[in-house]
Amino acid sequence: MSQVHLQLVDLCVSFNGFRAVNNLNLSVNKGELRCLIGPNGAGKTTALDLICGKTRALSGEIRLDGRNLAAMEDYQIARAGVGRKFQVPSVFRQLTVRDNLEVALCRKPGVMANLFRGGRSGEGLEHLAEFVGLADQLDEPAANLSHGQTQWLEIALLLAQDSELILLDEPTAGMTAQETRKTADICNRLKGKHTIIVVEHDMGFVRDIGDVLSVMHQGSLLAEGTADEISANERVREVYLGS
Numbered sequence: 001m002s003q004v005h006l007q008l009v010d011l012c013v014s015f016n017g018f019r020a021v022n023n024l025n026l027s028v029n030k031g032e033l034r035c036l037i038g039p040n041g042a043g044k045t046t047a048l049d050l051i052c053g054k055t056r057a058l059s060g061e062i063r064l065d066g067r068n069l070a071a072m073e074d075y076q077i078a079r080a081g082v083g084r085k086f087q088v089p090s091v092f093r094q095l096t097v098r099d100n101l102e103v104a105l106c107r108k109p110g111v112m113a114n115l116f117r118g119g120r121s122g123e124g125l126e127h128l129a130e131f132v133g134l135a136d137q138l139d140e141p142a143a144n145l146s147h148g149q150t151q152w153l154e155i156a157l158l159l160a161q162d163s164e165l166i167l168l169d170e171p172t173a174g175m176t177a178q179e180t181r182k183t184a185d186i187c188n189r190l191k192g193k194h195t196i197i198v199v200e201h202d203m204g205f206v207r208d209i210g211d212v213l214s215v216m217h218q219g220s221l222l223a224e225g226t227a228d229e230i231s232a233n234e235r236v237r238e239v240y241l242g243s
């Protein structure tokens with residue numbers, strides 16, 4: 001039976017009196033990949049900001065495996081297994097791919113202890129690079145990577161930190177069609193092992209990865225369903241046409 005991993009309950013936040021997220025309710029199962037779509041300004045990025053602790057909720061609950069993240073500091077949320085990828089990548093550009101991964105692996109709980117005991121992170125590191133298609137770039141400085149490769153490195157950094165819940169904000173922005181297909185392939189291979197929430201505008205990409213789509217409008221959940229169900233939903237059509 002599927003187990004709920006993340007649950008948002010009546011989540012609200014205001015900016016200068018404007019309700020950017022307004023009684024948002026969302027439930028995502030363990031190992032599920034959920035696409036979050038909606039017109040510009042619907043509150044999608046703010047919802048990710050609330051989950052990772054970048055923005056504090058005004059009211060409501062954010063439950064991860066039953067623990068209330070809304071009561072935690074952002075570093076505690078990261079330790080609880082939430083990893084966020086922003087639109088602008090935050091890799092160390094001067095360091096090689098290998099060194100970027102080493103740094104991320106050292107942030108993982110227990111890894112420092114393993115290193116002091118003489119354990120090696122090399123095997124995990126190479127597996128991660130292979131997983132995101134960067135095995136041949138391990139000794140390249142991150143500054144030399146293409147736009148797509150930089151995004152994949154950042155996904156690998158979240159995996160290195162053992163993030164159980166991965167939040168991806170527009171992962172295909174600025175990518176070529178080929179890079180977008182490869183990103184879809186990475187997302188599809190992550191399903192089942194990680195819970196993933198992807199905010200995305202590219203409906204072709206969403207169709208390739210999302211089993212269930214959640215549509216946000218004016219800070220709330222407007223509709224939920226498969227890509228076909230959402231495309232046929234009159235209320236969703238009205239919202240997109242009106243934006």
Ligand code: ADP
Pocket residue numbers: 015016020038039040041042043044045046047
């Ligand atoms: P989406 O990601 O769906 O395009 P956002 O979550 O970025 O929407 O924004 C939702 C609304 O909240 C928008 O009207 C935006 O202008 C507003 N907003 C987001 N962040 C802030 C902020 N830090 N201060 C003021 N208004 C904000």
